[in-house]
Amino acid sequence: MSEWVLEAHxxxxxxxEANSTLTVLRDISLQVGSGERIAIVGASGSGxxxxxxxxxxxxxxxxxxVxxxxxxxxxxxERERSLLRNETMGFVYQLHHLLQEFSAIENVAIPLLLRRADPVEKVHRAAREMLRxxxxxxRLEHRPSELSGGERQRVAIARALVTNPSLLLADEPTGNLDPRTGEGIYDLLxxxxxxxxxxLIVVTHEETLAARMHRCYGLREGTLVLVR
Ligand SMILES: Nc1ncnc2c1ncn2[C@@H]1O[C@H](COP(=O)(O)OP(=O)(O)OP(=O)(O)O)[C@@H](O)[C@H]1O
Ligand SMILES: [Mg+2]
Structure with missing residues (x-):
């Protein structure tokens, strides 16, 4: 087994586009070890x-x-990739991507239910604990449309963490949160x-969060530059 949790080469x-090609990423390599904390920063649209x-x-x-x-x-x-994702990774999208027709607790339970490993009661206990x-x-029974932006983001974080992944990828996980709630999320991570x-691989604009990572990279003109 590789010593790296993630290795991109x-x-x-x-x-x-219709008449042109937009090259967003150019020759990017990154290795992340077990337990490492990585921040990625960069201007809007940098990739x-x-x-x-x-x-x-x-x-x-x-x-x-990758x-x-x-x-x-x-x-x-696609199937193999989904399985591997479910086993090893949690992903917090920039726009939370919660399922609108399901409640908070159901959204958080979904990754565990997909595993078909535990009875529903046990899965719901784990989802409830994560939401706590x-x-x-x-807010367990609230649907996404009945939650505030920051609450939705926190449900998305709970959904990413409920499987206890060895790698968490988070795209501006505190982007919609007030500073105090944001701090709570940092502490959680x-x-x-x-x-x-x-x-952890976290895309963030927040200096305070980037400062708490082992390494910080910037994306500039499609390449990854070690900032700190
Ligand atoms: N599906 C797509 N088709 C065409 N262009 C795209 C597509 N997805 C992204 N882009 C373009 O690629 C560039 C990088 O987008 P990306 O979403 O990765 O930026 P970002 O760094 O995450 O920005 P932000 O901080 O605003 O979230 C942008 O210029 C965007 O317009
Ligand atoms: Mg983005």
Whole structure:
């Protein structure tokens, strides 16, 4: 088994428009060890979300490889990739992507239900506990449309963490939160990292969060530059 939780090598990504090609990522490589904390910063439109989606196997690069614990995700089929994601990764999207027709507790329970490993009662207990940790024990039955922006973001974080992943990819997880709630989320992520050794890759504009990571990279003109 690889010593790296995540290993990305020579990633390229372009978007083809009608008359031109927009190259967003150029030859990006990154290695993340178990329990490491990585921040990615960069201007709007610099490609942070694009990169995180490639790292999380939610999109494919034009060229290059992404390995999770030594297994190349680019060559997997959709089913294999989904399974590996469910086993090893949590993903917090920039726009939370909660399922509108389900309540908070149901949204958080879904990744565990997909595993078909535990009875529903046990899954709901775990989902409830996770929602308690993000401060939403009073909102279990609310649907996303009945939650505030910050509450939705916290449900999305609970959903990403409920499987106890070895790697958490988070795209501006505190983007919609007031400073105090944001701090609570940082503490949650850092505690998880300390207690479970969860590796973190976090896209953020927040200096205070970036400062608490082991390494901080900037995305500039499609390349990844070590900032600190
Ligand atoms: N599906 C797509 N088709 C065409 N262009 C795209 C697509 N997705 C993203 N882009 C373009 O790629 C660039 C990078 O987008 P991306 O979402 O990765 O930026 P970002 O760094 O996450 O920005 P922000 O901080 O605003 O979230 C942008 O210029 C965007 O317009
Ligand atoms: Mg983005």
């Amino acid at each position: 020579a990633l390229w990504k372009s978007y083809r 942070k979300s694009t990169l995180l989606h490639l790292l999380g196997g939610l999109d494919r690069p034009d060229r290059g490889t 390995s999770i614990r030594g297994r190349d995700t680019v060559r997997m089929n 940790e993000v401060g939403l024990e009073d 850092l505690n998880l990292n300390a207690s479970h050794g969860t590796a």
